[in-house]
Amino acid sequence: MTDTPPVPTEHTVPSLPRRHVLVGGAGAGLVAATSPMLWVPPAAAAARPRGVHLVYGDNARTSMTVSWSTPRSVAKSRLEIGPDRGLGLRVPVRSRSTKDLRTVYHHGTVEGLEPGTRYRYRITHRGAGATTGTFTTAPARAERFRFAAFGDMGVNAAAAAHVQLIDAMKPDLSFVVGDLCYADSAGGTGAGGDTSQDFAEWDRWLRQIETSAARVPWMTTVGNHEMEEGNGELGYAGYLDRFRNPRNGVKGAPVTYSFVYGNVAFIALDGNDASFEISRNEGYLGAAQDQWLERRLERFRARDDIDFIVVGFHNCMYCTNLVHASDGGNRTRWEPLFDRYSVDLVVNGHNHCYERTHPLRAGEPVVEARRGAVVDSRKGTTYLTAGGAGQAVYPTSGAPVSYVVMDGGVRVPETTHWSAVTDNQHSIGFVDVVPRRGDRPARMNLTALATDGTVIDKVTLKRGR
Ligand SMILES: [Fe+2]
Ligand SMILES: [Fe+2]
Structure with a gap:
């Protein structure tokens, strides 16, 4: 990995010409x-x-x-x-x-x-x-691989421990769904003003993740804490100074992109554009993000070499945690598309906890998927909350009655029969992807690990032809 040269002293450093x-x-x-x-x-x-x-x-x-x-x-x-x-x-x-x-x-x-x-x-x-x-580089054709999925890391002891866990698990990439370093602790709510900002946190975070991120790609997208006050109209200038994403996303929104690894298509969305709960950037892309998403889904679903579609964004579509619960904005705009194109897995963060739904269609469970289940992901989309990567955990699930945030921030109570597994401790999700072989369907084996490596959830999503 990276070499660490001796720390230079003023005696060992050649002076720099003034023109450079x-x-x-x-x-x-x-x-x-x-x-x-x-x-x-x-x-x-x-x-x-x-x-x-x-x-x-x-x-x-x-x-x-x-x-x-x-x-x-x-x-x-x-x-x-x-x-x-x-x-x-x-x-x-x-x-x-x-x-x-x-x-x-x-x-x-x-x-x-x-x-x-x-x-x-x-x-x-x-x-x-x-x-x-x-x-x-990503392989030319399907092969076994592993990716890590998580959000809401920050700079703290738990996050540092999770980087070690990720290093030990040796994923081929990390898919990171926003709330990266918390340089702006107000998180797009406008609270706190300048006193809530410490932009040096970016550098501390990048150093914290370096053992992993310098070896395998960390594919990130923005959470509400990337909407930084004073960093451009949308607040994303600080993020974009530090991350160069693939340039294939929504026009004018470099925080969105897609990429293909083996038999999996990954799509990174800007959840802030569709959030009813934290509405600072809501609707800034008009219909463009939804149109881009649909074109991408249509194209990926038509490809014979792609089995699974994994979509990542920050805000939770389905989560029972009482701090943020579910966001009706993302749900209203994107659930019909996820259903139509049979998205296999949606990864969210924002609620600092772990939660997984049964496979859903139109918000209703179509298959029972308790811990250890093997389910056919053609039947329904699994929604994952993987927001336990380091920031202080949110300990309280509202199941069986939580709420969904609707337009104007109105909290509408709802029963949560869609929730399969909740676990309110720190965790990181790992997904092992196994390609199709003959009549054997392709599989994504999801395992959620607590900080000490204890397995807190396991499920297999399989997809045949
Ligand atoms: Fe967060
Ligand atoms: Fe968040």
């Missing part, structure tokens, strides 16, 4: 400029790259983005990639400072890679030793 500086400001790309006013102190420039994290490029089989940060602008920021120690390919690096911190974030996207192939990468800049790592 970054032009700062939100939205600024990498610009070498001449400005004696922005001279970079040598000690700062020498800091090693931090918070290295991977995200698939536009095609997960052939493209990867490597991202990292430095405390300030640095000279000769460089990313090299190759199949062996020779590396061989120099990747253009785009760097940008943020509006909220002096930290500079660097992104290099490489295209034209071979599917299912392990690559080495090396990050360097003037005055610091190399940081190296490896990644593997």
